[in-house]
Amino acid sequence: MNAVAPSRDRLGCRSTDLARDEELALKDVTFLRKTSRSAAPVKVETPPTGQGLVLGMSLGDEHWRDIRTGKTAHRHHFQRNSLYLRDFEIAYRAELGGQFDFLLVEIPWERFLPQDETGPRVMPRRIDFETGTTDPTVTHLLSAIQPMLSGQQPRDQLFIDQVAEALVTYLRHRYTTIRIRRHRRQRSPSALIRQALEILRESLDGNVSLDDIARRCNVSRSHFYQVFRQELGCTPHEWLMRMRIEQARSMLCRPNLTLAEIAAQCGFADQSHFTRAFGRRFGLSPGRWRAEHGAASSREPASG
Numbered sequence: 023m024n025a026v027a028p029s030r031d032r033l034g035c036r037s038t039d040l041a042r043d044e045e046l047a048l049k050d051v052t053f054l055r056k057t058s059r060s061a062a063p064v065k066v067e068t069p070p071t072g073q074g075l076v077l078g079m080s081l082g083d084e085h086w087r088d089i090r091t092g093k094t095a096h097r098h099h100f101q102r103n104s105l106y107l108r109d110f111e112i113a114y115r116a117e118l119g120g121q122f123d124f125l126l127v128e129i130p131w132e133r134f135l136p137q138d139e140t141g142p143r144v145m146p147r148r149i150d151f152e153t154g155t156t157d158p159t160v161t162h163l164l165s166a167i168q169p170m171l172s173g174q175q176p177r178d179q180l181f182i183d184q185v186a187e188a189l190v191t192y193l194r195h196r197y198t199t200i201r202i203r204r205h206r207r208q209r210s211p212s213a214l215i216r217q218a219l220e221i222l223r224e225s226l227d228g229n230v231s232l233d234d235i236a237r238r239c240n241v242s243r244s245h246f247y248q249v250f251r252q253e254l255g256c257t258p259h260e261w262l263m264r265m266r267i268e269q270a271r272s273m274l275c276r277p278n279l280t281l282a283e284i285a286a287q288c289g290f291a292d293q294s295h296f297t298r299a300f301g302r303r304f305g306l307s308p309g310r311w312r313a314e315h316g317a318a319s320s321r322e323p324a325s326g
């Protein structure tokens with residue numbers, strides 16, 4: 023009886039060659055982490071699929087790969103934070119050597135359409151990106167996802183959505199020739215942002231995604247994200263966290279509530295998450311703030 027060949031993933035890696043294979047899938051963007059079991063060379067080959075591109079960032083210093091174009095192979099050595107970009111519209115053949123450990127993000131080509139509906143809807147068919155380059159912005163954005171991808175931190179859907187949006191927007195601006203027309207900043211929130219803020223206020227104690235908000239506002243996710251930042255000067259996630267912290271600070275004046283109860287009612291993943299966020303905002307822990315301010319606030323006489 024013939025042995026069954028090990029299955030390969032969409033990047034051409036055999037499951038038996040991987041020591042780590044993690045995935046965090048959004049609606050259309052997918053974050054991955056793939057780590058090889060050994061430094062033994064392996065061959066990877068995938069046909070063109072047209073599904074978009076994958077951007078990878080090396081987490082180690084020992085990896086090399088021979089990428090074949092036609093009959094010629096070019097060797098690339100990867101240091102920590104080195105990047106590569108792979109277009110799924112082009113057949114890919116490579117030999118990978120040295121143990122690799124990569125954070126990756128798969129992005130469909132449609133996400134690179136300009137999202138300003140008053141501008142041209144021209145699809146870029148090429149992104150200028152040199153294999154082995156480094157980019158601090160890409161490094162920081164991908165690194166922000168790593169703890170949630172590995173399960174070291176709880177997954178925050180709104181935060182993940184926004185990192186994906188920021189990454190796609192940055193790549194579109196930095197590595198393609200298409201530019202998004204800027205809108206003049208408005209003095210007061212538009213009807214779109216007022217509706218979005220109501221949705222966010224309803225979600226102080228729960229979880230909400232950019233897709234949820236954009237769908238209820240009847241606009242694209244990218245358009246909503248850009249307008250929100252232009253009008254309010256912060257991201258939806260930052261605004262939501264500010265409101266949660268303010269709500270929590272108000273609840274600290276109620277001595278019958280524990281810190282864990284306040285954290286849960288204000289939408290924090292757990293008490294540790296609440297403590298870190300509160301400390302960054304006010305420079306002291308919730309317990310310390312309650313001891314210094316909460317008791318005094320609760321004794322203040324009601325006005326009127």
